[in-house]
Amino acid sequence: MGDIVIPSEFNERYSKLLGEDNKIFLDFCKKPLKKCIRINTLKVKNTDKFIENLDERYKLEKVPFCPYAYFIDHLNPGKMPEYFFGEIYIQDAASLIPPIALNLNPDGDEFVFDACAAPGSKTTQMAQIMNNKGCIVANDASNDRIKALFFNLESYGVMNIIVTGINMERPVPEKLYNKFTQILVDAPCSCEGTVRKDRKVLSRWSVRLLNFLSVQQKKIIKNAINMLKKDGILVYSTCTLAPEENEEVIDYALGNFDVEVEEIEIKNLKIREGITEWNGNDLSKDLKKCIRIYPQDNDTEGFFVTKLRKI
Amino acid sequence: MSKHKPNNLIAEFLNYLDERFGIKKEIFFDYGFDTDGERISIFSEGINNKNLDGLIIKSIGLRAGKYFKDIRNGRVKLKISTNFAQIFGRYATKNVLQINDDEVKEYIRGSDLENIRPLNVEEGEVIIKWNENVIGGGNYSQGKIKNQIPKKKRLTKISDENF
Numbered sequence: 001m002g003d004i005v006i007p008s009e010f011n012e013r014y015s016k017l018l019g020e021d022n023k024i025f026l027d028f029c030k031k032p033l034k035k036c037i038r039i040n041t042l043k044v045k046n047t048d049k050f051i052e053n054l055d056e057r058y059k060l061e062k063v064p065f066c067p068y069a070y071f072i073d074h075l076n077p078g079k080m081p082e083y084f085f086g087e088i089y090i091q092d093a094a095s096l097i098p099p100i101a102l103n104l105n106p107d108g109d110e111f112v113f114d115a116c117a118a119p120g121s122k123t124t125q126m127a128q129i130m131n132n133k134g135c136i137v138a139n140d141a142s143n144d145r146i147k148a149l150f151f152n153l154e155s156y157g158v159m160n161i162i163v164t165g166i167n168m169e170r171p172v173p174e175k176l177y178n179k180f181t182q183i184l185v186d187a188p189c190s191c192e193g194t195v196r197k198d199r200k201v202l203s204r205w206s207v208r209l210l211n212f213l214s215v216q217q218k219k220i221i222k223n224a225i226n227m228l229k230k231d232g233i234l235v236y237s238t239c240t241l242a243p244e245e246n247e248e249v250i251d252y253a254l255g256n257f258d259v260e261v262e263e264i265e266i267k268n269l270k271i272r273e274g275i276t277e278w279n280g281n282d283l284s285k286d287l288k289k290c291i292r293i294y295p296q297d298n299d300t301e302g303f304f305v306t307k308l309r310k311i
Numbered sequence: 312m313s314k315h316k317p318n319n320l321i322a323e324f325l326n327y328l329d330e331r332f333g334i335k336k337e338i339f340f341d342y343g344f345d346t347d348g349e350r351i352s353i354f355s356e357g358i359n360n361k362n363l364d365g366l367i368i369k370s371i372g373l374r375a376g377k378y379f380k381d382i383r384n385g386r387v388k389l390k391i392s393t394n395f396a397q398i399f400g401r402y403a404t405k406n407v408l409q410i411n412d413d414e415v416k417e418y419i420r421g422s423d424l425e426n427i428r429p430l431n432v433e434e435g436e437v438i439i440k441w442n443e444n445v446i447g448g449g450n451y452s453q454g455k456i457k458n459q460i461p462k463k464k465r466l467t468k469i470s471d472e473n474f
Contacts, residue, residue, distance in 0.1 A: 084419050084466050085397060086446055111361050134357040151463060154373055154394040160355035165371045175365025
């Protein structure tokens with residue numbers, strides 16, 4: 001694999017965020033990502049037997065914070081028969097976190113909105129947590145991306161699903177206000193955290209891009225909060241670590257809407273708290289409850305997750 | 312099946328599952344069905360009691376099957392989807408065709424299978440199994456199974472060592 005070029009401005013920002021840990025962060029950015037599979041319990045009924053069978057053929061290592069996910073030594077799990085049968089989903093370990101943070105009820109009758117659903121990794125994970133009960137509205141603004149979403153929803157046996165194509169960057173109809181019990185906003189982002197699997201991601205990187213995306217993300221979270229029922233839970237996540245796309249978006253939500261940040265408790269997950277100051281601007285102290293997942297902490301991608309409750 | 316689509320497409324679909332595969336209607340007690348006049352979708356019961364006002368729906372649930380016109384005789388026929396077969400095919404009691412390890416490798420890659428001599432299988436649509444796994448549907452005729460796995464789902468580059 002070729003060397004990765006770290007933009008100097010990127011280096012400076014993370015030096016500011018991480019101090020001495022920046023070196024290990026940049027070293028991890030250069031390390032290839034471990035392959036991770038999620039066992040699709042909508043199709044696999046006897047998980048123990050299934051894992052036993054996989055274990056005979058591949059080296060598996062449990063993902064410490066998710067009981068149904070494993071690191072695997074297979075270079076291309078997309079060629080495994082289990083993939084054909086929709087029994088495994090190839091999903092980075094860190095991206096398993098937002099659906100877990102939603103605390104969905106496996107026996108409930110919840111009405112969930114997945115604002116930026118395509119290609120469907122988190123949607124299919126939520127469906128398996130919900131045991132195909134209740135209802136998930138999987139939304140994406142792009143018709144091209146929705147094709148990939150359809151394919152995955154069908155392959156993984158998701159039946160508690162409705163697909164819509166709402167553009168979340170434009171005002172949504174008032175009929176959709178106060179409707180959903182849980183909302184996932186896995187926002188389109190600069191993808192800094194995916195650098196271990198997409199080495200070109202930093203060639204597209206610039207502070208201007210982060211600021212542009214931050215504006216879009218604020219529009220999306222505003223609409224999502226309007227669509228959330230009182231006392232409902234909204235999880236906001238990105239696969240980037242840029243404060244403009246994370247804490248600044250949540251700070252905007254806290255300052256303009258009736259929401260509060262809740263603690264995220266996930267066993268065996270190493271986290272760092274959100275920041276409360278960036279570029280000389282003080283942000284809400286509650287942002288400490290947001291979680292930052294750095295690649296070096298759990299040997300995953302980089303991720304940011306926040307849980308909000310509408311009050 | 313007749314030259315025209317039946318009036319009640321969903322009832323006809325359920326009858327077809329029972330008559331062709333022995334899959335009983337009772338299995339679908341916790342599910343709802345929807346149709347656009349051609350495709351049949353199956354969805355979880357939990358969707359029924361939700362307020363969907365204001366949502367412009369592109370699709371609901373999982374595609375279960377579709378009606379199509381057989382170009383050879385102009386008759387309207389039913390076909391179940393691969394993904395539906397993978398979930399509900401385990402309830403089938405007839406017209407199930409078991410294939411072996413060599414055959415599954417070919418079938419997953421998208422090839423038709425030849426020189427198949429199954430017992431107790433009628434010509435027409437069959438559910439194809441490999442051990443306990445349902446692969447999907449296929450069309451059996453005169454010792455040959457025509458592959459019905461959608462092109463996008465086929466694993467054309469799968470190597471034998473993955474099995």
